[in-house]
Amino acid sequence: MLTDTIVAVATAIGQSSVGIVRISGPKAFQIAGEIFRSPKSTSFVEFKANTINYGYIVDGDKVIDEVLLSIFKAPKSYTGEDVVEVNCHGGRIPIKKTMELILKKGARLAEPGEFTKRAFLNGRIDLxxxxxxxxxxxxxxxxxxxxxxxxxxxxxxxxxxxxxxxxxxxxxxxxxxxxxxxxxxxxxxxxxxxxxxxxxxxxxxxxxxxSNAGKILREGIKTTIVGKPNVGKSSLLNRLLNSQRAIVTDIPGTTRDILEEQISIRGIPMILVDTAGIRETEDVVEKIGVERSKKAIEESDLILFVLDGSRSWDIYDQQILELLQRKNVIVLLNKRDLKQVLTKEEVKKITGYQEVIEISVNEDINLDKLEEAIIKTYELKDLISRSDEVLxxxxxxxxxxxxxxxxxxxxxxxxxxxxxxxxxxxxxxxxxxxxxxxxxxxxxxxxxxxxxxxxxxxx
Ligand SMILES: Nc1nc2c(ncn2[C@@H]2O[C@H](COP(=O)(O)OP(=O)(O)OP(=O)(O)O)[C@@H](O)[C@H]2O)c(=O)[nH]1
Ligand SMILES: [Mg+2]
Missing domain, CATH: 1.20.120.430 (tRNA modification GTPase MnmE domain 2)
Structure with missing residues (x-):
């Protein structure tokens, strides 16, 4: 049997226009009656279920806050019990004072999820x-x-x-x-x-x-951007994030550590990881960055392998290619706006990957094709159209x-x-x-x- 009455602040704490204190349990109405005064001095027992009532929270004669009080009678409430919600002004102090008062009148502080748990235990909803x-x-x-x-x-x-x-x-x-x-x-x-x-x-x-699609929605697609220095990896991250998150310069080796951000592409959550350009290096910091990039590749679901179309294929591209075996890879041939030295056909032949997209991050060319390719790789088209079904x-x-x-x-x-x-x-x-x-x-x-x-x- 659930005999105690619980209380908690239902809204985020801080300054806001309203803050809601929620009380649930057999003593909810009794407690509300003791701390609430309506301007017309209507007594609480006269209030009807499912009404919103204007008035004040009072501690004896002292008015603590001007509020709206919502009343839900069991079993027609969120928890299935008698519930009272006090809409206070959203400052820290009115809410704190109201809470203290309710606790003093015999309610106990709710545990996390306890309102919903009561709804479950009372048979209102299933797990x-x-x-x-x-x-x-x-x-x-x-x-x-x-x-x-x-x-x-x-x-x-x-x-x-x-x-x-x-x-x-x-x-x-x-x-x-x-x-x-x-x-x-x-x-x-x-x-x-x-x-x-x-x-x-x-x-x-x-x-x-x-459930595969469900896993993606739950965890996001962990996507790592790799490529040798200066190909435009950080530029791509910034572009997909729509913010200047990563530092971009024309100096090779700009990014030295892993950078992780969450984005959503057409409703699909992704965890996007920018890495340090992988190359042989004597710089200690950059070296650690490169090691981390290698680890990020191992841990990711999808790799965006960025190449620079204005430079020819070299040993650094080759070394990275070798790290990508057995991974889901989309190859991006960037800097299409510049004079092209490396062609799409060449890249297909060298890498063996058939999914090569020519893009320009700076000129915003073909980035929609990249989105398409991501959705296609995961067969997520279906998911998007089916989203109101059970998943x-x-x-x-x-x-x-x-x-x-x-x-x-x-x-x-x-x-x-x-x-x-x-x-x-x-x-x-x-x-x-x-x-x-x-x-x-x-x-x-x-x-x-x-x-x-x-x-x-x-x-
Ligand atoms: N012309 C042109 N330049 C680009 C393009 N994308 C990036 N760049 C430039 O290429 C340079 C390097 O870009 P970054 O995004 O820092 O490259 P990165 O791959 O992150 O480099 P590291 O962090 O050093 O590994 C910058 O000067 C960018 O403005 C593009 O599509 N076209
Ligand atoms: Mg970078």
């Missing part, structure tokens, strides 16, 4: 929706926001429920047959179960296919769905091999349990606590 609320808050691009929103709306929960029903109806039949061994065992029924399970596997596969972006969901799929496949295999029904029932129960981890139905308390502890305060 996948609760997690999506957190993803929504931390969404880095519009695309990740779309995905999070579709989960908050419960689209994933519906899909999981569909699969669950296939499992439960099969399980019900099997258990009935086990319970009444005299019942005739019908070949047709077992075929129906098998088809149910096959459909379940298909639905799971369809969801799991999206698995949470690794915990992915693992649970995968496990459920294996259980169903085992069940099908066991049916085919004519194994006893109680063995198949075990597979199905496992599948049900694994699916339930997505919605939180079958997770134990400590895991649930752990998940919510990663939430932010006041949510």
């Amino acid at each position: 996948s929706q609760a997690e999506a609320i957190m993803d929504l808050i931390s969404a880095k691009t519009e695309l990740s926001l779309d995905v999070a929103t579709s989960h908050v709306l419960g689209k994933l929960s519906v899909k999981v429920q569909e699969i669950n029903e296939l499992i439960i109806s099969s399980l019900a039949y099997i258990e009935a047959t086990i319970d009444y061994p005299d019942e005739v065992f019908e070949e047709g029924e077992i075929l129906k179960i098998k088809n149910n399970l096959l459909e379940g596997v298909k639905k799971l596969e369809k969801l799991l296919i999206t 698995i972006s949470n690794i915990r969901h992915e693992k649970s769905l995968e496990a459920a799929k294996f259980n169903l496949e085992d069940a099908i295999k066991n049916i085919e091999n004519g194994l006893p029904l109680d063995i198949i029932a075990i597979d199905l129960r496992d599948a049900w349990e694994n699916l339930g981890k997505v919605t939180g139905q079958t997770l134990n308390k400590s895991i649930i606590d752990e998940i919510f502890s990663r939430f932010c305060l006041g949510k």
